[in-house]
Amino acid sequence: MSILKAVRGTRDLLPPETELWNYVESTARSVFARYNFGEIRTPVFEDTQLFARGVGEETDIVSKEMYTWEDRARAQSEKAQSLTLRPENTAGVVRAYIEHKLGETGQLQKLYYIGPQFRRERPQKGRYRQFYQIGAEVIGPPSAGSESPLRDAEVLEMLASLLDALGISGWTLNINSVGSASDRPLYVEKLREALKPVVGQMCVDCQRRAETNPLRVLDCKVPEDQGIIDTLPRIADSLDEASTAHFAAVCAALDACGVPYHRNHRLVRGLDYYTRTTFEFTHGGLGAQNALLGGGRYDGLSEMLGGPKAPGIGFAIGEDRLVLTLEAQRAGEHLAELADAYLAPMGTALDAPALALARELRREGLRIDLGDGSFRLKKSFESGNKVARQIVLFGEDELQSGILTVKNFSTGEQTKVPREQLVAMLKST
């Protein structure tokens, strides 16, 4: 019979690697808490229309990469519906914001999420079909200050602090402004005009993008196209006064808190909903897929989804890529945490009392791996040596006398320890 495997582009995360995932997630949670963010969990699948309207029909994500299916009605009261596994989480958060009328609180909503996203991309290192994002959104009515450039700068400063807290060094912050909803069409028109005479010499993707979504030409990585792209008009020259001032204020606030950044005129990002500030943190160690995270402002998204005016800014970190970066930085380090002790019952009659002792030790906060009374002594030692720092031998004599034998695997030292002193002894070594 053929062996079933995880589907292409998906993978299992196993210990000890999952320790790193947990470390990343708990660090993110504690940093977000310091900035007074709360967690939101939205469903993994949504109405397909949410992404078509929110992310944009012409984007690669919606046109090529979504996992969409027709969900059959199971009762007369239900209608068949087109559903999609979420390819990103911002649209879902904004849908929830609208659905639960969070704008009516009059306060800024500061929400973070951690979870899987799904895109049918060509799998490669750092690119998967099920991948994980850690993201956050700051959204609210304009009266709550949601349009303020201070929000953009605070989010960027928080990201820099999170990467620092994780111990990720060598990141680069690229920022740009893609203008307001009124600046953008003017620029896109200019770009279309400038592309007309040259697009015939560009790659097929650019030829398509020039028609459907000219901004995406700026994202092209094909080496032969780079010379032409450098001659195209810059969006910075098409921004109106308000957008220019907004961007300048973001940069000034970043300067004030000492977060380094690089203005990248070609950073437009893939999703239609972005307005004004866009950004990406890259890391050299990641190879071709070098974007650690990306985000930006989406001042019109709520209205595009039928909601009230609710400007916002957010980001999504590629958790898979964060973990890859940390693994590369910590290459050679032993990831697996060893148990404090391996408790070895010597004979099956000792299994039950050993479980009772393990329970007591674990309740004291010790990490205990419990062996099996059917193992011979040699096998207990071999098993224990793989998973724990020391072994506690638990036989009939020990049960009667209350004195246990503990052997430390790294020093080879063997000691007799009275039961009352066992916890302190295991904790101290």
Ligand code: AMP
């Ligand atoms: P995006 O939602 O496209 O702006 O992506 C935000 C971040 O998610 C990127 O910077 C990547 O780190 C990560 N990401 C996007 N797509 C994938 C993927 N297919 N596999 C792994 N990470 C991804």
